[in-house]
Amino acid sequence: MTTTQLPSPDVEARLADLETRLRTVECRTGVPAPQVSATPATPAPSTPAPPPAPAAPATPPRAAVDLERLLGGRVLAWVGAVAVLAGLALLFALGVSEGWIDPSARVTLGAGLSVLLVGAGVWLQERRGRTDAACAAAAAGFGGLFLADTVATRVYELLDPVVGLMLAACIAVATAVVAIRWRAQVIGAVGIVGALLAPILAGLPFTGSTGVFLLIAACGATFVLVYERWTWLAFAVLFIPAIQWAPELLTGSWQAYGIAAVLLGFGAVNAAAALGVDLRTRALEVRTPSAYLLACNSMVLAVVGAQAFWDLGGRDSSALWLLGLAAAHVAVAFGVRIRARELSLLAITMATLLGNAALVAAGLDTTLRIFVWAGSAVAMAVAARHRKDIPGPLLACGLGGQLALATVSTLLQIKAGGLQDDGEVIVALAALAAACLVSGRLSSDRPHWRMVLDGAGLIVLAALGLAAFDGVALTLAWAGLAGTLAQVARRQDDDLAFGASWLFMGGALIWCVVDQAPPTALLDGGVKILSAVVGLAAVAAALISIARATAHDRTERDVLFACVAGIVLYLASVALVALTASGQTVAGDSSQLALSAFWTLTGVVALVVGLKVRLKAVRLAALALLALAISKVFLFDLATLDALPRVGSFLALGLLLLLAAFAYQRMRPDTAHADG
Numbered sequence: 001m002t003t004t005q006l007p008s009p010d011v012e013a014r015l016a017d018l019e020t021r022l023r024t025v026e027c028r029t030g031v032p033a034p035q036v037s038a039t040p041a042t043p044a045p046s047t048p049a050p051p052p053a054p055a056a057p058a059t060p061p062r063a064a065v066d067l068e069r070l071l072g073g074r075v076l077a078w079v080g081a082v083a084v085l086a087g088l089a090l091l092f093a094l095g096v097s098e099g100w101i102d103p104s105a106r107v108t109l110g111a112g113l114s115v116l117l118v119g120a121g122v123w124l125q126e127r128r129g130r131t132d133a134a135c136a137a138a139a140a141g142f143g144g145l146f147l148a149d150t151v152a153t154r155v156y157e158l159l160d161p162v163v164g165l166m167l168a169a170c171i172a173v174a175t176a177v178v179a180i181r182w183r184a185q186v187i188g189a190v191g192i193v194g195a196l197l198a199p200i201l202a203g204l205p206f207t208g209s210t211g212v213f214l215l216i217a218a219c220g221a222t223f224v225l226v227y228e229r230w231t232w233l234a235f236a237v238l239f240i241p242a243i244q245w246a247p248e249l250l251t252g253s254w255q256a257y258g259i260a261a262v263l264l265g266f267g268a269v270n271a272a273a274a275l276g277v278d279l280r281t282r283a284l285e286v287r288t289p290s291a292y293l294l295a296c297n298s299m300v301l302a303v304v305g306a307q308a309f310w311d312l313g314g315r316d317s318s319a320l321w322l323l324g325l326a327a328a329h330v331a332v333a334f335g336v337r338i339r340a341r342e343l344s345l346l347a348i349t350m351a352t353l354l355g356n357a358a359l360v361a362a363g364l365d366t367t368l369r370i371f372v373w374a375g376s377a378v379a380m381a382v383a384a385r386h387r388k389d390i391p392g393p394l395l396a397c398g399l400g401g402q403l404a405l406a407t408v409s410t411l412l413q414i415k416a417g418g419l420q421d422d423g424e425v426i427v428a429l430a431a432l433a434a435a436c437l438v439s440g441r442l443s444s445d446r447p448h449w450r451m452v453l454d455g456a457g458l459i460v461l462a463a464l465g466l467a468a469f470d471g472v473a474l475t476l477a478w479a480g481l482a483g484t485l486a487q488v489a490r491r492q493d494d495d496l497a498f499g500a501s502w503l504f505m506g507g508a509l510i511w512c513v514v515d516q517a518p519p520t521a522l523l524d525g526g527v528k529i530l531s532a533v534v535g536l537a538a539v540a541a542a543l544i545s546i547a548r549a550t551a552h553d554r555t556e557r558d559v560l561f562a563c564v565a566g567i568v569l570y571l572a573s574v575a576l577v578a579l580t581a582s583g584q585t586v587a588g589d590s591s592q593l594a595l596s597a598f599w600t601l602t603g604v605v606a607l608v609v610g611l612k613v614r615l616k617a618v619r620l621a622a623l624a625l626l627a628l629a630i631s632k633v634f635l636f637d638l639a640t641l642d643a644l645p646r647v648g649s650f651l652a653l654g655l656l657l658l659l660a661a662f663a664y665q666r667m668r669p670d671t672a673h674a675d676g
Contacts, residue, residue, distance in 0.1 A: 103156035107148055114144030125182060135184045142175045142187065146194040146201060154203040161202045165213060168198035172217065176224050185230055192221040192233055196240040206248040211262060214241050218269045226276030234273040234293055241266055242300055249308045256317070259308050263301050270297040275343065291346055295397045298350045301325060306361055315363055322358035326351040349398035352376055356405060366413050370406050370428045374435035377402035381439035384446070395449065399439060403456070406432050414467075426468045433460035451496055458485075458500045462507065472516055472531045478508035479538035483545035490549035498549065505542045512539055517574050525578035525591060532578075536571040540564045558617055565621070569602065593645045593652070596637055599629035600656040607660050611667035626660065629653065 121138030146168065153164030175191025178184070194201075195217040199210045206214075218237050225233040245262050248254070254262075274293040302322060310318040333347035356376060359369045380398040410428045436457030443449040465477045482505035489498035512535035513519070521527040547560035576598055580591040603626035610618030630653065637649040 103152075104158055107152040107156065107158060110144060110151070111148040114141045114148060117141030117144065122178070135182065135187060138178060138182075139184075139187045139190050142171065142178075142190050142194070145171045146190075146197075150201040153201070161204045164202040165198055165204060165210070168201055169195065169213070169217065172198065173220075176220065180224060180228060183228060185228075188224060188228065188230060189233060189236075192224060193236055193240065195221060196236060199244060206244045208258070211245060214244065215265050215269065218266065218273075222269055222273040222276060225273060229277050231277050231289055234270075234276075234289070237273040238270045238293060238297055238300070242304075246300070246304045249304055250311070252308075252311045254308070254312075256309070256312055259305065259312070260321075263305050267297060267301045278343075291397065294346060295350065295401075298325070298329070298354065302354055302357055306357070310361070315361060319358045319361035322354050322361055326354035326358065329354065346397065349380070349401070352398070353401045353405070356402065360409075366409060367424050367427050367431075370409050371431050373402045373406040373409070374431045377406070377435045378438050378442070381442040385442045395446075399449075403432075403435060403439075403453075406435065407456075426464065429460055429464040429467055433457050433464055436460060454496050455500075458503075462504070472512075472535045475508050475512045475516065475535040476538050478504045478511065479542040482508060482542040486542070486546040486549040498546075501542075501546055501549070505539065505546060508535075508542060509539045512536055517571070521574045522577055522595065525574075525580070527574055527578055529575050529578050532574055533571060536567055540567045540571075543567070562617065562621060569625075573598065590645055592637060592641060593649050596629055596633050596649045597652040597656075599625060599632065600653050603629060604656050604660040604663070608663050608667070611663065626657070630657075 117137050118141035121134045121136075121141060124134035124137065149159075149164055149167050149171065152158045153161055159167070172191045172195030175187060175194065179188035179191055196214070198217065199206065199214060204210050218241055221233065221237050225231065225237070245266065249259055249262060271294060274290045274297065278290055302325060305321045305325065306318045309321045329347045329351035333344040333351065356369070356373055359372060364372075377399050380395070380402060384395050384399065406428075410425070410432055413428055414425055434457075436453050440450045440453030440457060443453060461481060462478070465474055465481075469477050482501045482503075485497045485501035485504065488494060489501060512532075516535035517527055517532040521532070543560055543564045547557050547564070550556045550560065573595060577591045577595055580594050603622045606622035606625065607619055610616070610620075610622055633649050633653045637646055641649060
């Protein structure tokens, strides 16, 4: 009798687990799994299977932009708000021109309409839910209230300026409260800008009292933008007050303590506006807008303060202010170096810039301070090379700022002393060029910075050549730079260096043709042969160097060597005319006969060589030269030479052309053999 062995409980549990897994796969993939079943003879207890895992929900498709909703819900609302503001402005203007109602009634009407708009916006927002129409109506209403306050105070003089200022402050506070409650950036911008412009709207000059009001308004604006993280409004906190207090401080009517109080007060508020969001969120990195805003704040404080203290106490007071400002930045750098490393680096960078600016105020020699600024730029580039994590804005403020100071100082020195025959200008240009090029080499891991720095250095090198050299020496300098840059481009595969080599070569060629070997020398021979030979030879050498740098492109290389041959031909032509002219005039001059014969003979020789070595490019160049010689003989020699030279010119041309035709017929390229 055969005995059937029943499955063990362990096997059944494993089969149940396998079936559960298959169900899970089926649920997730949507593909029916094969049924796995076990046929036990007798039921056995098994481990309960866990429920199948739910399938992952499908990602909902991205909703398309509803153009109708965009136009009908947002665009129309804000266009309507702008139209209402424009209508209020036109109402005031029309009332003035037509004299319909008296000034007080006009202001009351405009203010009443603005209050109604604000009330309607608040009612819609609080009762009907957040809508763009409610925000737009409130923003237009608050703007209308600022406009009514301005007209009542400055145009009609219905309100005392102080009362108008206080009224503008109340409007700004109400606007800020609504903006924070609704988290509406547009309304917040209206309130902040209106509060900062309140002294101007009220027609009040910047004095001690208006300065206190403006500082309080700036503090309130800073609180709002930091609380709501509206960082873009920090630029308004910086620039709107600055256009009010900066011109006043430069009038010379303020005392030293007043100038310092204004600068330090607004400088601290601007720094808080720039860094408030970063410090609140405890960001480890300074954002790009914050970095540039801090740099702008430092520059405004430095420029306005230095000029104001200069007018008040002279050079020493200005330098002392800049040094104190630099020391404040150093203190900030050491105070935040642990929690905010990038902010510390930025403060050190600005302190260096301010210290370098103090050198100007202290009367340091121009050349020496240019060397200091150039050295600081190179030091910043070295730091950036070793610290790969230095952000771009910080590098722009440090390296770019140092080079900008050196460049401006150099340009001022050029304006004062001229470009040439000034040793200090030459030294300054050399230091600036070295700083740009060395910094560019150190910034090899930052391609954009390297391109900008190398380009600036090459431009300064060109200016240095103009300042230090003249005549054939300038041609040699630019041609040498062209050849050197071409080899640098070949070894480092640097497109910028290759393009610059072309520019310098072109400059050298143009200067050589204008100064050492002008085209008029082909008529009168009025050149210095040695200068022409040296200049054109230098240009030809630069072209050869560029041709070697383009060895991968045969066509371009052949064109460059053809240009070299053209330069050699031009040089030989100028030298021939200069040697044979002997001070004679063009008419009846045998030098023109020699020149025509030389061009024709050269063309014939080149044609024979091209036929011999089977180079089509050489043959075409020879035929072009023969065409030039024919044109000269028939158009120039026939009209200007005397009878005997004219005959000689035609005979020489004819005989040589016959020789060329005979050579071409005997040695013409065989169609069975391709040209090399």
